[in-house]
Amino acid sequence: MDIKLQRVAPGDIEARSMELITAELGERAAAFTEEQLPILKRVIHTSADFDYADNLVFSPDAVSAGLEAIRRGCAIVTDTQMARSGINKKVLEKFGGEAVCFMSDPDVAREAKERGVTRATVSMERAAALEKPVILAIGNAPTALVRACELMAEGRFSPALVIGVPVGFVNVVESKELLLTMSVPHIAARGRKGGSNVAAAICNALLYTVSHNERE
Secondary structure: OOOOOOOHHHHHHHHHHHHHHHHHHHHHHHOOOOOOOOHHHHHHHOOOOOHHHEEEEEEHHHHHHHHHHHHHEEEEOOOOHHHHHHOHHHHHHHHEEEEEOOOOHHHHHHHHHHOOOOHHHHHHHHOOOOOOOOEEEOOOHHHHHHHHHHHHHOOOOOOOEEEEEOOOOHHHHHHHOOOOOOOOEEEOOEEEEEOHHHHHHHHHHHHHHHHHHHHO
């Protein structure tokens, strides 16, 4: 078998990947704004899935709202420790922000058990109590996204941006469609696809954009 490998220096692998993504996107990239395109590319980079060119949805103010929240030292609240670990906290902390996940907190687990709800539900209530701008990055639990939407509808939560990309089957599609009815700035992946890696990738794309703009 004659397999021809590309010879790419370690430091150039990501740049080469982005070049390949840009080429394969082709005319489909025209559906996204200049601000949105880096986010789409980073999602494709982390997933190798070009379906996101068809199912990644941005509200008109989503990117600008996310960038402003980061500049203001927001908390990025995730629904998994995996998503939190994937966020570039060094860049986030430069702006006074922090990445937070309440899912492993003993008091969250205790309250969820007492109430007969998921830890993700209680975690969103904890997020709503934070006294700083909040970006929600939900990549796993549709119950987190549903509860966040309920709190917003009740006027008890006003996140700066909601990243709604839970993956799976039960109430996954429905939770994203619910988010799309909300007036909050949002980025969602319609359908069943998503995941903690996708949520983290979107956060990082926003962080890298802010960092790049600060250097200019």
